[in-house]
Amino acid sequence: MFCVYGFLLILLISVLVIAYILNLFTERACCRRQSHIIYIGKDISGSPVNVDVGVCRAHCDQSVRSASLEAGLRASKYSSMLEFLRHKKMRRLDQSSGAADSISxxxxxxxxxxxxxxxxxxxxxxxYEGLREVEIIEDCHCEAKMSRCVRAPSLKTYYSETPYETVIEAGKCVGSKGAPEGFSCVPTTFDSTLIETPNKVELIQTVAQCKLMEGCYRIPYVEYHYEITYNDDGVKVESLREIDVGRCLGSCTSGSRCLLRSASDLGECLLWAEGQGNACVPQDYESHTFLSQHGQIRTVLAITSCLCQS
Structure with missing residues (x-):
């Protein structure tokens, strides 16, 4: 009897392990990087530059099945690529109604x-306008949802496939579940790290702290200025004055950024424009007036609030 119970226990553990492995495989297979092409401008020859920055898709059950089906079709009865593509197009039209069910x-x-x-x-x-940095997704994975706004690790690779390739932990902000409408988890405090490049040492900005803020928001930005004052005895005193002049960060949505849509499916965007149409700019400010190191009156403007402007 003990042997029977032992066998059943081992069998149960084996089933649970296999189920876990299959579930893990499914998560990895169905959370994957897919193509997401955006237009970023023109190069020095005037030709348009499109970059595949990638996108992480979670609802890819149908995509995985389609990929395996296509692999089988290629090795099956179709004698030419034209015949295969024609069949593929007809199959997509038939599956269009089921795509919504898959997404929901x-x-x-x-x-x-x-x-x-x-x-x-x-x-x-x-x-043509100069050097442009573009962030490209290399891989995707299933990441636990956070109920509060926190800073999470995020790896970024600079100068990939060169002798100066460097991976830094740049950080990112995650967790906006249950946030009020118009608010999101965004970086409010930054740090920096140095990396070696072919031309010089470069300073890379990293995320240090995150908070729940509106889409267009103000962050602290401190400047130091020498200030001249006079004490009660009329003696000149030189001191260092700290002024938080602020900066405006965030994005402002403005209509659709899709530049090219699929002729067969208007809901599918083939080419996206980079960035947003509106700018996050200063709304209110205050002035700080003081006597500079050279005895001249100096006025510094500090941002107190920001807003979206076309």
Whole structure:
């Protein structure tokens, strides 16, 4: 009898382990990087530059099945690529009605996780206007949802595939579940780290602290100025004055950023524009007036609030 119970226990543990492995495989297979092409400008020759920055998709059950089906079709009865593509197009039209059901279903990462980037690469692209940094998703994984706004680790690779390749922990802000409308988890305090480059040592900004803020928000930005004052005896005193002049950060949504849509499916965007149409700019300010080191009256303006402006 003991042997029977022992066998059943081992069998149960084996089933649980296999189920866990299959679930883990499903999560990895259905949280994956997919193509997301954006237009970032023109190069020095005047040609348009499109970059595949990638996107993490959580609802990819149907995509995984389609990929395996296509692999089978290629090795099956179709004698030409034209015949295969024609069949593929007809199959997509038939599946269009079922796509909505797939999207509305349970996310592949589960209710407690989201499909997020696992690693980013920062590429520098030379455009007509100058050098441009573009962040590109390299891989995706299922990441636990956070109920509060916190700073989470985030790896970024600079100068990829060169002798100066460097990976830094740049940090990111996660967790906006239950946040009021118009608010999101954003960086409010920054740090920096040095990396070696072919031309010089470069300072890279990293996220130090996150808070729940509106889409367009003000962050502290401190400047120091020498100030001349006179004490009660008329003696000149030189001191250091700290002024928080502030900066405006965040994004302002403005309509659709889609530049090119699919002819067969208007809901599918083939090419996205980078950035937003509106700017987050200073709304209110205050002035700080003092006597400079050279005895001249100096006025410094400090931002007190920000807003979105077309």
């Amino acid at each position: 279903g349970s996310p592949s990462c589960g209710l407690s996780s989201t499909c997020e980037p696992a690693g980013m690469r920062v590429d520098r692209v030379m455009l």
